[in-house]
Structure formats: structure tokens, C-alpha cells
Amino acid sequence: MEGTNGSSTGDFILFGFSDRPKLERVLFFVNMIFYFLAITGNSTIIFLSLMDPRLHTPMYFFLSNLSLLDLCYTTSSIPQMLVNLWGPRKTITYVGCVIQLFAFLSVGGIECILLSVMAYDRFVAVCKPLHYMTIMHPQLCLQLAAFAWLSGIANSILMSPLTMSLGRCGRRRINHFVCEMPAIIRISCVDTSRVEGLAFFLAIPIVLVPLTMILVSYGYIAVAVLRIRSAAGRRKAFNTCSSHMAVVSLFYSSIIYMYMQPGNVASQDQGKFLTLFYCLVTPTLNPFIYTLRNKDVKGAVWRLLGKDHKPLDSGGH
Structure with a gap:
């Protein structure tokens, strides 16, 4: 069915890697393993924290x-991706595509701001340790988290309808395996410069400003760490922040490539693998990055198992 603006409201065909069926089979099993690890790892973090x-x-x-x-x-994209990788039909409903696009835009924006909030938290922990609990009180934490969520959702409420309303002249074949904004823009048959310009403009407060805040925070942290005289103190401060910097690097390197340039410039195959990276690989790695060297989380696991004889080391803070 065609809308008055020429945009289709029927099912979309997610082409993905249909021209490489052997790669599809490999990706199916790899993605299934990563998806299981992502769900298990992140659910464990939430459960232990509660x-x-x-x-x-x-x-x-x-x-x-x-x-x-x-x-x-992961949940907004990977199950549908697994179905399309395994079966002969590579389709997604119009409503499903809208949901995926909304989820990607909102969650991406929220995570950008949340990572800057986490950098500020680490800045206070390292540079103002005596005032940490006074500054980072529960009310402020709730306000910062709410600001991140509301900002990301507002960005998606604005950009999702604009992206989906672009005229497509009956085109339904998306050369991707998810309904992501750059991929949807590519199948448009009208001038998309205004939508892309608005997306770039909104990326400044959503992506670049938080990234600048992260870099500034870690600049102050680096100076504070260098002033610590003891090697043990420097190592503890470094361990406090290294995991967060690893997550920031993984996330921002891919998100900037995808959303800070016009939709028709990026290599489409590179875009597919980058999407896989930040919607599956990064969510899988994050729990391991944060917990492998974190004594607090390991201690929580031991206590949950009823083996509270393990000493608690605050080095993970």
C-alpha cells in the first residue's frame, strides 16, 4: 500500500547478506551465541546491582x-535478524521497522549521554573522593539518568517520523538486516538533505557534546592520577576508569562513523558490520569489560552463592 507521499506502509525486505548465503549461516550461529551472552551478562549486572x-x-x-x-x-534487532538469517523470507513489517528505528535512535542517544554521566561520576570519584557521596547523592543520580533517557527518547520521537515519512516510491528493499536510519534514507526517492542536516545538527548535543564532556572529565582524571605518588594508588585510579574508557571507545568509534556523515557516503557493507558491532558485540563485551577486573561484582556473585568468605576489594570503584 502506498501513502500519499509515495512511502510504502507494507512489509520491508531486509536484504542484509542474502547474496552470501554461506556468510548468513555463519552469522546466524555467531549472532545467536553473542545474543545469549549479551542477555545473560547484562541481566546479571542488573540483578546483582538490585x-x-x-x-x-x-x-x-x-x-x-x-x-x-x-x-x-539487542532485543529490538537480533531476534528479527536471526529469523531473517536462517529462513528464506527476509521481511519485516512496517510496524516492526518503525519500532526498530525508534529503539535504535532513542537507545543510541540515551547511551551517549549516559556515558558522559558515568564519566562525570568517575571524575568525582577520583578528583573529589572525600565529597563523592555528597555530590553524587541519589536524587542527582536519578535526575541525571532521567535526563539521559528523556533526551534520547525526545530525539527519536522527532527523527523517527521524519525518516519514515521520506518518499520511497514503492521501494521496500533495504540493503541491511535492521531498519536503521542511514539504510532507510538510502531507499528514499526524494531529497533527504534536510533530514540528514537535522540529524547532523541533533548529533551535536546528543553525540559530540557528551563526547567532549567525557574527554574533559578524563583529562582532569589523568592529571589527578599523575599527581598520585604511590604506584598502588595510580593503579587503583587507573583500574577505576579503564573499563569505562574501553566502553566509550567501542561505542563512539562506531556511532560517529554511522551517524555523523550523510547516509549515502558510508560503505554499505562497512555499515552492516558496524551495526552488528554496536548493537550486538559491544553489548556483549560491556558486562565482561566492567566485571573481569572488578572485585565488587565478583564479591556480589560469591555472596549470592552463599560463599561470603571472599574478601571484598574496593578497587573496582
């Missing part, structure tokens, strides 16, 4: 929000 009183701190409150975002990322 159940263990010693993890009722600002750091783990924000980390739980990040894990919830990662769950939304």
Missing part, C-alpha cells in the same frame, strides 16, 4: 542503566 546492598552506589546505578540499554539494543 540484590546486593553493597552495589547500591552511583557507579552501579548507572551501570545498571547501561545494561538495560544494551538489552533494549
Whole structure:
């Protein structure tokens, strides 16, 4: 069915990697494994943060929000992707496509701002440790998290309808495996410069400003760490922030490439693998990055298993 503006409201065909069926089979099993790990890891972080009183701190409150975002990322796209990779039909309904687009835009915006909030939290922890709990009080943490969620959702409420309303002249074949904004823009048959210009403009407060805040925060942290005289103190401060910087690097490197340039410039195959990276690989890696060297989370696991003889090391804070 065609709308008055020439945009189709029927099912979309997600072409993805249909021209490489062997790659589709490999991707199906790889994605299924990563999806299971992402769901398990992020659900565990949320569960431990809720159940263990010693993890009722600002750091783990924000980390739980990040894990919830990662769950939304993967759940909004990977099940549909697995169905399309395995079966002969590579379709998604119009409503399903709208939901995917809304989820990607909102969750991406929320995560950008949330990562800057987490950088500020680490800045206060390292540079103002004596005033940490006074500054990062529960009310402020709730306000910062609410601001991140509302900003990302507002961005998606604005951009999703504009993207879906672009005239497509009956085109329904999306050369991607998810309904992502750059892929939808590519199948438009009208001038998309205004939508792309607005997307770039909104990316300044949603992507670049939070990234600048992160870099400034870690600049102050680096100066503070260099002033610490003891090697053990410097190592503890570095461990406090290294996991967050790894997550920031993984997320921003892919998101900037995808959304800070016009939709028809990026290599389409590169775009597909980058989408896989930030909607599946990054959500899978985040729980491991945050917990592999984190004694607090390991201690929470031992206490949950009834083996509270493990010493608690606050080095993860």
C-alpha cells in the first residue's frame, strides 16, 4: 500500500547478506551465541546491582542503566535478524521497522549521554573522593539518568517520523538486516538533505557534546592520577576508569562513523558490520569489560552463592 507521499506502509525486505548465503549461516550461529551472552551478562549486572546492598552506589546505578540499554539494543534487532538469517523470507513489517528505528535512535542517544554521566561520576570519584557521596547523592543520580533517557527518547520521537515519512516510491528493499536510519534514507526517492542536516545538527548535543564532556572529565582524571605518588594508588585510579574508557571507545568509534556523515557516503557493507558491532558485540563485551577486573561484582556473585568468605576489594570503584 502506498501513502500519499509515495512511502510504502507494507512489509520491508531486509536484504542484509542474502547474496552470501554461506556468510548468513555463519552469522546466524555467531549472532545467536553473542545474543545469549549479551542477555545473560547484562541481566546479571542488573540483578546483582538490585540484590546486593553493597552495589547500591552511583557507579552501579548507572551501570545498571547501561545494561538495560544494551538489552533494549539487542532485543529490538537480533531476534528479527536471526529469523531473517536462517529462513528464506527476509521481511519485516512496517510496524516492526518503525519500532526498530525508534529503539535504535532513542537507545543510541540515551547511551551517549549516559556515558558522559558515568564519566562525570568517575571524575568525582577520583578528583573529589572525600565529597563523592555528597555530590553524587541519589536524587542527582536519578535526575541525571532521567535526563539521559528523556533526551534520547525526545530525539527519536522527532527523527523517527521524519525518516519514515521520506518518499520511497514503492521501494521496500533495504540493503541491511535492521531498519536503521542511514539504510532507510538510502531507499528514499526524494531529497533527504534536510533530514540528514537535522540529524547532523541533533548529533551535536546528543553525540559530540557528551563526547567532549567525557574527554574533559578524563583529562582532569589523568592529571589527578599523575599527581598520585604511590604506584598502588595510580593503579587503583587507573583500574577505576579503564573499563569505562574501553566502553566509550567501542561505542563512539562506531556511532560517529554511522551517524555523523550523510547516509549515502558510508560503505554499505562497512555499515552492516558496524551495526552488528554496536548493537550486538559491544553489548556483549560491556558486562565482561566492567566485571573481569572488578572485585565488587565478583564479591556480589560469591555472596549470592552463599560463599561470603571472599574478601571484598574496593578497587573496582
